[in-house]
Amino acid sequence: MEVKIGVQQVQRELTVDVNESAEDVQKLVADAVGSSDGVLTLTDSKGRTVVVPTAKLAYVEIGGGTPGTVGFRS
Numbered sequence: 001m002e003v004k005i006g007v008q009q010v011q012r013e014l015t016v017d018v019n020e021s022a023e024d025v026q027k028l029v030a031d032a033v034g035s036s037d038g039v040l041t042l043t044d045s046k047g048r049t050v051v052v053p054t055a056k057l058a059y060v061e062i063g064g065g066t067p068g069t070v071g072f073r074s
Contacts, residue, residue, distance in 0.1 A: 001017070001018050001019070001020060001021065001022060001025065001062065001063060002015060002016075002017055002063065003015070003016045003017075003018055003025055003042060003060065003061070003062055004016075004059075004060070004061040005040070005050075005052055005057065005059075005060050005061075006057070006058035006059040006060070006061075007052060007056050007057065007058060008056045008057070008058045009056075014050060014052070016042050016044045016050050017044050017045045018042055018043065018044055018045060019045050022062045022063055025042070025060075025062050026062060028040065028041075028042065029060050029062075032054050033054050033057075035054075038053055038054045038055055039051050039052065039053055039054060040052045040053075040054055040057065040060075
């Protein structure tokens with residue numbers, strides 16, 4: 001599952017490929033926004049951890065993209 005994270009005042013978005021379902025990622029984001037420590041922590045499919053302070057979150061896009069499309073489409 002691809003997750004794109006927009007961070008305030010940063011031009012590029014973070015893209016993380018996670019093994020969790022969309023519902024699990026949505027719950028992690030909701031819990032992070034409502035928690036007292038205020039950090040969103042995701043672990044990607046290769047075992048790397050991404051930590052983003054929720055105060056700097058602009059958006060979180062869960063899913064998206066069409067895998068396997070390469071080249072020109074008509």
